[in-house]
Amino acid sequence: MASSWTGSGRSSLARDAGLFALAGAAGLASTDLLPLALLYVGPLTAARADSVVDALPQGLRRWRWPLKFLVLGCLLWVGLPHRGQPSFLSHLPSAPAEAVLPKKY
Amino acid sequence: MDWSLPVCFFNSLALALGLGLAGALLVLGLKPAALPYESLALGRTVAEASSLPRHENLVYSAPASQAFDARSWGYDLLAFLLVRNFGLSALRLGDALAVGLGLLGLAAAFFRRGARPFSSALCLVWVAWATLPDLAPGPPVWSWALAGLCLGLLEGSFWEAFFNRWVWLAPLVVLWVNLRASAWVLAPALALWLFLDGREADALRPQQPRLAKLAFFLPVAGPALPASPGLALAADESKSLGPFAAESGGLHRASACLAAAGHGVLEPGGLVLDRQRTLQPGP
Numbered sequence: 205m206a207s208s209w210t211g212s213g214r215s216s217l218a219r220d221a222g223l224f225a226l227a228g229a230a231g232l233a234s235t236d237l238l239p240l241a242l243l244y245v246g247p248l249t250a251a252r253a254d255s256v257v258d259a260l261p262q263g264l265r266r267w268r269w270p271l272k273f274l275v276l277g278c279l280l281w282v283g284l285p286h287r288g289q290p291s292f293l294s295h296l297p298s299a300p301a302e303a304v305l306p307k308k309y
Numbered sequence: 310m311d312w313s314l315p316v317c318f319f320n321s322l323a324l325a326l327g328l329g330l331a332g333a334l335l336v337l338g339l340k341p342a343a344l345p346y347e348s349l350a351l352g353r354t355v356a357e358a359s360s361l362p363r364h365e366n367l368v369y370s371a372p373a374s375q376a377f378d379a380r381s382w383g384y385d386l387l388a389f390l391l392v393r394n395f396g397l398s399a400l401r402l403g404d405a406l407a408v409g410l411g412l413l414g415l416a417a418a419f420f421r422r423g424a425r426p427f428s429s430a431l432c433l434v435w436v437a438w439a440t441l442p443d444l445a446p447g448p449p450v451w452s453w454a455l456a457g458l459c460l461g462l463l464e465g466s467f468w469e470a471f472f473n474r475w476v477w478l479a480p481l482v483v484l485w486v487n488l489r490a491s492a493w494v495l496a497p498a499l500a501l502w503l504f505l506d507g508r509e510a511d512a513l514r515p516q517q518p519r520l521a522k523l524a525f526f527l528p529v530a531g532p533a534l535p536a537s538p539g540l541a542l543a544a545d546e547s548k549s550l551g552p553f554a555a556e557s558g559g560l561h562r563a564s565a566c567l568a569a570a571g572h573g574v575l576e577p578g579g580l581v582l583d584r585q586r587t588l589q590p591g592p
Contacts, residue, residue: 212423218506219501219502219506223498223501226494236491238440239453240456242439242440243411243415243418243436243453245436246418246419247424247429247460247464249435250422250424250425251419251422251424251428253428254423254425255423272427279431279434
Protein backbone atom coordinates (compact mmCIF):
# COMPACT_ATOMS: atom_id res chain seq x y z
CA MET A 205 0.00 0.00 0.00
CA ALA A 206 2.84 2.36 0.83
CA SER A 207 4.33 1.77 -2.60
CA SER A 208 1.16 3.11 -4.22
CA TRP A 209 2.44 6.61 -3.47
CA THR A 210 5.82 6.10 -5.11
CA GLY A 211 6.38 6.92 -8.78
CA SER A 212 7.11 3.40 -9.99
CA GLY A 213 4.37 1.93 -7.82
CA ARG A 214 1.72 4.35 -9.07
CA SER A 215 2.36 3.59 -12.73
CA SER A 216 1.19 -0.01 -12.50
CA LEU A 217 -1.19 0.36 -9.56
CA ALA A 218 -4.41 -0.68 -11.36
CA ARG A 219 -2.86 -3.80 -12.89
CA ASP A 220 -1.14 -4.84 -9.68
CA ALA A 221 -4.27 -4.29 -7.59
CA GLY A 222 -6.41 -6.29 -10.01
CA LEU A 223 -3.95 -9.16 -10.33
CA PHE A 224 -3.25 -9.20 -6.59
CA ALA A 225 -6.99 -9.50 -5.94
CA LEU A 226 -7.20 -12.33 -8.49
CA ALA A 227 -4.19 -14.09 -6.97
CA GLY A 228 -5.64 -13.74 -3.47
CA ALA A 229 -9.04 -15.05 -4.53
CA ALA A 230 -7.48 -17.95 -6.45
CA GLY A 231 -5.21 -18.84 -3.53
CA LEU A 232 -8.12 -18.81 -1.09
CA ALA A 233 -10.32 -20.80 -3.45
CA SER A 234 -7.95 -23.69 -4.06
CA THR A 235 -4.65 -24.95 -2.72
CA ASP A 236 -3.99 -26.03 -6.30
CA LEU A 237 -3.84 -22.37 -7.31
CA LEU A 238 -1.99 -21.11 -4.23
CA PRO A 239 1.51 -21.80 -5.68
CA LEU A 240 0.55 -19.91 -8.83
CA ALA A 241 -0.67 -16.97 -6.73
CA LEU A 242 2.62 -16.94 -4.82
CA LEU A 243 4.49 -16.82 -8.11
CA TYR A 244 2.88 -13.50 -8.93
CA VAL A 245 3.11 -12.08 -5.43
CA GLY A 246 6.88 -12.72 -5.07
CA PRO A 247 8.16 -10.27 -7.71
CA LEU A 248 5.41 -7.83 -6.77
CA THR A 249 6.52 -7.80 -3.14
CA ALA A 250 10.22 -7.43 -3.93
CA ALA A 251 9.78 -4.63 -6.47
CA ARG A 252 7.31 -2.65 -4.38
CA ALA A 253 9.34 -3.03 -1.18
CA ASP A 254 12.38 -1.71 -3.05
CA SER A 255 10.39 1.24 -4.38
CA VAL A 256 9.32 2.12 -0.84
CA VAL A 257 12.90 1.89 0.42
CA ASP A 258 14.08 4.12 -2.42
CA ALA A 259 11.47 6.71 -1.50
CA LEU A 260 12.54 6.89 2.16
CA PRO A 261 14.41 9.97 3.42
CA GLN A 262 18.19 9.68 3.32
CA GLY A 263 18.42 9.32 7.10
CA LEU A 264 16.19 6.27 7.11
CA ARG A 265 17.65 4.67 4.00
CA ARG A 266 20.85 3.78 5.83
CA TRP A 267 18.79 1.27 7.80
CA ARG A 268 17.69 -0.67 4.73
CA TRP A 269 20.49 -3.23 4.90
CA PRO A 270 20.01 -4.02 8.60
CA LEU A 271 16.30 -4.36 7.82
CA LYS A 272 16.95 -6.75 4.93
CA PHE A 273 19.28 -8.87 7.05
CA LEU A 274 16.66 -8.86 9.80
CA VAL A 275 14.13 -10.27 7.32
CA LEU A 276 16.68 -12.87 6.18
CA GLY A 277 17.36 -13.78 9.81
CA CYS A 278 13.64 -14.16 10.47
CA LEU A 279 13.34 -16.45 7.43
CA LEU A 280 16.26 -18.57 8.60
CA TRP A 281 14.95 -18.64 12.17
CA VAL A 282 11.55 -19.89 11.06
CA GLY A 283 12.86 -22.22 8.36
CA LEU A 284 15.84 -23.90 9.95
CA PRO A 285 15.46 -26.43 12.78
CA HIS A 286 16.40 -25.19 16.22
CA ARG A 287 16.23 -26.53 19.73
CA GLY A 288 12.75 -27.27 20.99
CA GLN A 289 10.98 -26.98 17.65
CA PRO A 290 10.92 -29.35 14.68
CA SER A 291 11.88 -28.20 11.18
CA PHE A 292 9.08 -27.27 8.84
CA LEU A 293 10.14 -30.25 6.71
CA SER A 294 9.05 -32.58 9.48
CA HIS A 295 5.45 -31.42 8.97
CA LEU A 296 5.42 -32.88 5.47
CA PRO A 297 3.86 -36.32 5.07
CA SER A 298 6.28 -39.21 4.90
CA ALA A 299 6.58 -41.48 1.88
CA PRO A 300 4.11 -44.36 1.77
CA ALA A 301 5.66 -47.76 2.37
CA GLU A 302 4.52 -49.06 -1.00
CA ALA A 303 6.16 -46.25 -2.91
CA VAL A 304 8.34 -47.64 -5.69
CA LEU A 305 10.36 -44.51 -6.26
CA PRO A 306 13.13 -43.32 -3.91
CA LYS A 307 11.96 -41.78 -0.66
CA LYS A 308 12.62 -38.26 -1.79
CA TYR A 309 10.24 -38.50 -4.73
CA MET B 310 36.04 4.45 -1.71
CA ASP B 311 34.04 3.19 -4.66
CA TRP B 312 31.59 0.65 -3.30
CA SER B 313 29.92 -0.15 -6.63
CA LEU B 314 32.04 -3.24 -7.41
CA PRO B 315 31.72 -4.93 -3.97
CA VAL B 316 28.00 -4.14 -3.91
CA CYS B 317 27.56 -5.58 -7.42
CA PHE B 318 29.49 -8.72 -6.41
CA PHE B 319 27.50 -9.06 -3.20
CA ASN B 320 24.18 -8.66 -5.03
CA SER B 321 25.13 -11.19 -7.70
CA LEU B 322 26.27 -13.64 -5.04
CA ALA B 323 23.04 -13.14 -3.10
CA LEU B 324 20.94 -13.74 -6.22
CA ALA B 325 22.90 -16.87 -7.16
CA LEU B 326 22.62 -18.19 -3.61
CA GLY B 327 18.91 -17.35 -3.52
CA LEU B 328 18.29 -19.18 -6.79
CA GLY B 329 20.30 -22.18 -5.60
CA LEU B 330 18.59 -22.28 -2.22
CA ALA B 331 15.12 -21.94 -3.76
CA GLY B 332 15.91 -24.68 -6.27
CA ALA B 333 17.27 -26.98 -3.58
CA LEU B 334 14.23 -26.32 -1.39
CA LEU B 335 11.82 -27.13 -4.19
CA VAL B 336 13.63 -30.18 -5.56
CA LEU B 337 14.55 -31.78 -2.22
CA GLY B 338 11.55 -30.66 -0.20
CA LEU B 339 8.76 -31.72 -2.55
CA LYS B 340 6.10 -33.83 -0.95
CA PRO B 341 6.84 -37.55 -1.30
CA ALA B 342 4.58 -39.20 -3.81
CA ALA B 343 4.01 -42.71 -5.00
CA LEU B 344 4.64 -43.69 -8.59
CA PRO B 345 1.90 -42.04 -10.71
CA TYR B 346 0.32 -45.34 -11.75
CA GLU B 347 -2.84 -43.68 -13.02
CA SER B 348 -0.91 -41.28 -15.25
CA LEU B 349 1.22 -44.11 -16.60
CA ALA B 350 -1.82 -46.25 -17.37
CA LEU B 351 -3.62 -43.38 -19.06
CA GLY B 352 -0.47 -42.51 -21.00
CA ARG B 353 -0.11 -46.10 -22.17
CA THR B 354 -3.72 -46.05 -23.38
CA VAL B 355 -3.12 -42.84 -25.33
CA ALA B 356 0.16 -44.13 -26.77
CA GLU B 357 -1.32 -47.44 -27.85
CA ALA B 358 -4.33 -45.77 -29.45
CA SER B 359 -2.18 -42.99 -30.99
CA SER B 360 -5.08 -40.66 -30.15
CA LEU B 361 -7.31 -39.82 -27.25
CA PRO B 362 -9.83 -42.59 -26.57
CA ARG B 363 -13.44 -41.48 -26.48
CA HIS B 364 -14.48 -43.58 -23.51
CA GLU B 365 -13.08 -44.74 -20.22
CA ASN B 366 -11.49 -48.18 -20.55
CA LEU B 367 -9.38 -48.51 -17.41
CA VAL B 368 -12.10 -48.71 -14.76
CA TYR B 369 -14.13 -51.92 -15.16
CA SER B 370 -17.05 -50.59 -13.15
CA ALA B 371 -17.31 -47.39 -15.21
CA PRO B 372 -20.37 -47.09 -17.44
CA ALA B 373 -19.72 -47.49 -21.15
CA SER B 374 -20.66 -43.89 -21.81
CA GLN B 375 -18.16 -42.45 -19.34
CA ALA B 376 -15.75 -40.14 -21.13
CA PHE B 377 -12.01 -40.71 -21.06
CA ASP B 378 -10.21 -38.69 -18.38
CA ALA B 379 -8.04 -36.45 -20.54
CA ARG B 380 -7.57 -33.56 -18.15
CA SER B 381 -3.80 -34.06 -18.05
CA TRP B 382 -3.31 -36.30 -21.06
CA GLY B 383 -0.17 -34.42 -22.10
CA TYR B 384 1.58 -35.32 -18.85
CA ASP B 385 0.21 -38.85 -18.91
CA LEU B 386 1.62 -39.52 -22.36
CA LEU B 387 4.92 -37.83 -21.58
CA ALA B 388 5.33 -39.70 -18.27
CA PHE B 389 4.59 -43.06 -19.91
CA LEU B 390 7.06 -42.49 -22.74
CA LEU B 391 9.75 -41.21 -20.39
CA VAL B 392 9.43 -44.16 -18.02
CA ARG B 393 9.34 -46.67 -20.87
CA ASN B 394 12.38 -45.21 -22.61
CA PHE B 395 14.53 -43.90 -19.78
CA GLY B 396 13.29 -45.48 -16.56
CA LEU B 397 11.68 -44.14 -13.41
CA SER B 398 14.45 -41.66 -12.62
CA ALA B 399 13.49 -39.68 -15.72
CA LEU B 400 10.31 -38.57 -13.95
CA ARG B 401 12.31 -37.17 -11.07
CA LEU B 402 14.73 -35.48 -13.45
CA GLY B 403 11.79 -34.02 -15.35
CA ASP B 404 10.42 -32.50 -12.15
CA ALA B 405 13.84 -31.02 -11.31
CA LEU B 406 14.06 -29.60 -14.83
CA ALA B 407 10.62 -28.06 -14.42
CA VAL B 408 11.65 -26.45 -11.12
CA GLY B 409 14.75 -25.01 -12.79
CA LEU B 410 12.78 -23.59 -15.70
CA GLY B 411 10.15 -22.13 -13.38
CA LEU B 412 12.81 -20.46 -11.23
CA LEU B 413 14.48 -18.99 -14.31
CA GLY B 414 11.15 -17.51 -15.42
CA LEU B 415 10.59 -16.19 -11.92
CA ALA B 416 14.07 -14.65 -11.78
CA ALA B 417 13.32 -12.93 -15.11
CA ALA B 418 10.08 -11.59 -13.63
CA PHE B 419 11.98 -10.15 -10.63
CA PHE B 420 14.52 -8.56 -12.95
CA ARG B 421 11.92 -7.08 -15.31
CA ARG B 422 9.93 -5.63 -12.41
CA GLY B 423 13.04 -3.78 -11.30
CA ALA B 424 13.53 -5.56 -7.98
CA ARG B 425 17.03 -5.40 -6.49
CA PRO B 426 19.05 -8.64 -6.47
CA PHE B 427 19.08 -9.05 -2.69
CA SER B 428 15.32 -8.49 -2.41
CA SER B 429 14.84 -10.86 -5.35
CA ALA B 430 16.91 -13.55 -3.64
CA LEU B 431 14.98 -13.13 -0.38
CA CYS B 432 11.60 -13.29 -2.10
CA LEU B 433 12.68 -16.22 -4.30
CA VAL B 434 13.48 -18.24 -1.20
CA TRP B 435 10.26 -17.11 0.44
CA VAL B 436 8.18 -18.11 -2.61
CA ALA B 437 9.89 -21.52 -2.77
CA TRP B 438 9.40 -22.11 0.93
CA ALA B 439 5.76 -20.98 0.99
CA THR B 440 5.00 -23.01 -2.14
CA LEU B 441 6.36 -26.31 -0.83
CA PRO B 442 3.34 -27.58 1.15
CA ASP B 443 1.02 -27.22 -1.84
CA LEU B 444 3.31 -28.46 -4.58
CA ALA B 445 3.61 -32.10 -5.58
CA PRO B 446 5.67 -33.91 -8.22
CA GLY B 447 4.15 -34.34 -11.64
CA PRO B 448 1.58 -32.04 -13.25
CA PRO B 449 1.47 -29.56 -10.29
CA VAL B 450 5.21 -28.86 -10.60
CA TRP B 451 5.00 -28.56 -14.39
CA SER B 452 2.01 -26.26 -14.09
CA TRP B 453 3.95 -24.11 -11.59
CA ALA B 454 6.97 -24.01 -13.91
CA LEU B 455 4.88 -22.99 -16.92
CA ALA B 456 3.24 -20.27 -14.84
CA GLY B 457 6.69 -19.02 -13.86
CA LEU B 458 7.83 -18.96 -17.49
CA CYS B 459 4.64 -17.14 -18.51
CA LEU B 460 5.20 -14.57 -15.76
CA GLY B 461 8.78 -14.04 -16.93
CA LEU B 462 7.49 -13.30 -20.43
CA LEU B 463 4.64 -11.08 -19.27
CA GLU B 464 6.58 -8.75 -16.99
CA GLY B 465 8.40 -5.68 -18.21
CA SER B 466 7.50 -2.59 -20.16
CA PHE B 467 4.05 -3.39 -21.54
CA TRP B 468 4.24 -2.68 -25.28
CA GLU B 469 7.84 -3.84 -25.56
CA ALA B 470 6.90 -7.16 -23.95
CA PHE B 471 3.66 -7.34 -25.94
CA PHE B 472 5.41 -7.16 -29.30
CA ASN B 473 8.63 -8.97 -28.46
CA ARG B 474 7.90 -11.73 -25.98
CA TRP B 475 4.19 -12.37 -25.59
CA VAL B 476 4.05 -14.43 -28.78
CA TRP B 477 5.80 -17.22 -26.83
CA LEU B 478 2.83 -17.40 -24.49
CA ALA B 479 0.84 -19.27 -27.15
CA PRO B 480 2.90 -22.49 -27.18
CA LEU B 481 3.23 -22.35 -23.39
CA VAL B 482 -0.54 -22.11 -23.02
CA VAL B 483 -1.06 -25.05 -25.39
CA LEU B 484 1.37 -27.11 -23.33
CA TRP B 485 -0.04 -25.98 -19.98
CA VAL B 486 -3.67 -26.60 -20.92
CA ASN B 487 -2.88 -30.20 -21.81
CA LEU B 488 -0.80 -30.81 -18.70
CA ARG B 489 -3.07 -29.39 -16.03
CA ALA B 490 -6.58 -27.95 -15.87
CA SER B 491 -5.38 -25.02 -13.72
CA ALA B 492 -4.30 -23.27 -16.93
CA TRP B 493 -7.69 -21.53 -16.97
CA VAL B 494 -6.35 -19.06 -14.40
CA LEU B 495 -4.19 -17.53 -17.12
CA ALA B 496 -7.25 -16.28 -19.01
CA PRO B 497 -8.55 -13.83 -16.33
CA ALA B 498 -4.98 -12.87 -15.42
CA LEU B 499 -4.18 -12.07 -19.02
CA ALA B 500 -7.42 -10.12 -19.41
CA LEU B 501 -6.59 -7.99 -16.36
CA TRP B 502 -3.03 -7.52 -17.56
CA LEU B 503 -4.11 -6.46 -21.02
CA PHE B 504 -6.90 -4.11 -20.12
CA LEU B 505 -5.44 -2.49 -16.98
CA ASP B 506 -1.99 -1.86 -18.40
CA GLY B 507 -0.49 -0.32 -21.52
CA ARG B 508 -2.25 3.03 -21.26
CA GLU B 509 0.84 5.16 -21.01
CA ALA B 510 2.38 6.83 -24.05
CA ASP B 511 4.89 4.59 -25.76
CA ALA B 512 6.60 4.66 -29.13
CA LEU B 513 5.53 1.07 -29.72
CA ARG B 514 1.89 1.66 -28.82
CA PRO B 515 -0.33 0.97 -31.87
CA GLN B 516 -3.06 3.32 -33.07
CA GLN B 517 -5.77 0.87 -32.03
CA PRO B 518 -4.44 -0.55 -28.74
CA ARG B 519 -7.72 -2.17 -27.72
CA LEU B 520 -8.00 -3.96 -31.04
CA ALA B 521 -4.43 -5.21 -30.75
CA LYS B 522 -5.08 -6.46 -27.22
CA LEU B 523 -8.30 -8.18 -28.22
CA ALA B 524 -6.66 -9.79 -31.25
CA PHE B 525 -3.99 -11.18 -28.94
CA PHE B 526 -6.28 -12.21 -26.09
CA LEU B 527 -8.84 -14.27 -28.00
CA PRO B 528 -6.54 -16.82 -29.67
CA VAL B 529 -4.05 -17.07 -26.79
CA ALA B 530 -6.29 -17.10 -23.72
CA GLY B 531 -9.28 -18.67 -25.47
CA PRO B 532 -7.87 -22.22 -25.39
CA ALA B 533 -7.47 -22.00 -21.62
CA LEU B 534 -11.13 -21.20 -21.00
CA PRO B 535 -12.83 -24.55 -21.81
CA ALA B 536 -10.61 -26.30 -19.28
CA SER B 537 -12.12 -24.32 -16.42
CA PRO B 538 -13.53 -26.41 -13.56
CA GLY B 539 -16.81 -24.50 -13.83
CA LEU B 540 -17.39 -25.77 -17.34
CA ALA B 541 -16.32 -29.26 -16.36
CA LEU B 542 -19.00 -29.32 -13.68
CA ALA B 543 -21.64 -27.89 -15.95
CA ALA B 544 -21.46 -30.47 -18.71
CA ASP B 545 -21.82 -34.19 -18.12
CA GLU B 546 -19.13 -35.39 -20.47
CA SER B 547 -16.81 -32.43 -20.15
CA LYS B 548 -14.65 -34.18 -17.56
CA SER B 549 -12.53 -35.14 -20.51
CA LEU B 550 -12.67 -31.80 -22.25
CA GLY B 551 -9.52 -29.86 -22.63
CA PRO B 552 -9.49 -27.54 -25.62
CA PHE B 553 -7.20 -29.92 -27.44
CA ALA B 554 -8.84 -33.02 -26.10
CA ALA B 555 -12.42 -32.41 -27.17
CA GLU B 556 -14.66 -35.34 -27.95
CA SER B 557 -15.67 -33.98 -31.33
CA GLY B 558 -15.04 -31.11 -33.69
CA GLY B 559 -11.93 -29.61 -35.17
CA LEU B 560 -9.99 -29.42 -31.94
CA HIS B 561 -10.10 -33.18 -31.61
CA ARG B 562 -7.96 -33.45 -34.71
CA ALA B 563 -5.51 -31.05 -33.10
CA SER B 564 -5.33 -33.28 -30.04
CA ALA B 565 -4.64 -36.33 -32.18
CA CYS B 566 -1.94 -34.45 -34.06
CA LEU B 567 -0.34 -33.32 -30.80
CA ALA B 568 -0.47 -36.82 -29.38
CA ALA B 569 1.03 -38.28 -32.53
CA ALA B 570 3.70 -35.59 -32.68
CA GLY B 571 4.72 -36.14 -29.05
CA HIS B 572 4.78 -39.86 -29.57
CA GLY B 573 6.80 -39.58 -32.75
CA VAL B 574 9.32 -37.17 -31.27
CA LEU B 575 10.07 -39.29 -28.24
CA GLU B 576 9.98 -42.58 -30.06
CA PRO B 577 10.61 -42.34 -33.82
CA GLY B 578 8.80 -45.09 -35.63
CA GLY B 579 6.69 -45.89 -32.61
CA LEU B 580 3.38 -45.47 -34.42
CA VAL B 581 4.44 -47.77 -37.23
CA LEU B 582 5.69 -50.41 -34.83
CA ASP B 583 2.45 -50.32 -32.86
CA ARG B 584 0.39 -50.70 -36.00
CA GLN B 585 2.49 -53.61 -37.20
CA ARG B 586 2.17 -55.24 -33.84
CA THR B 587 -1.61 -55.10 -33.99
CA LEU B 588 -1.62 -56.58 -37.49
CA GLN B 589 0.48 -59.60 -36.58
CA PRO B 590 -1.53 -62.81 -36.30
CA GLY B 591 -1.66 -64.41 -32.89
CA PRO B 592 0.21 -67.64 -32.08
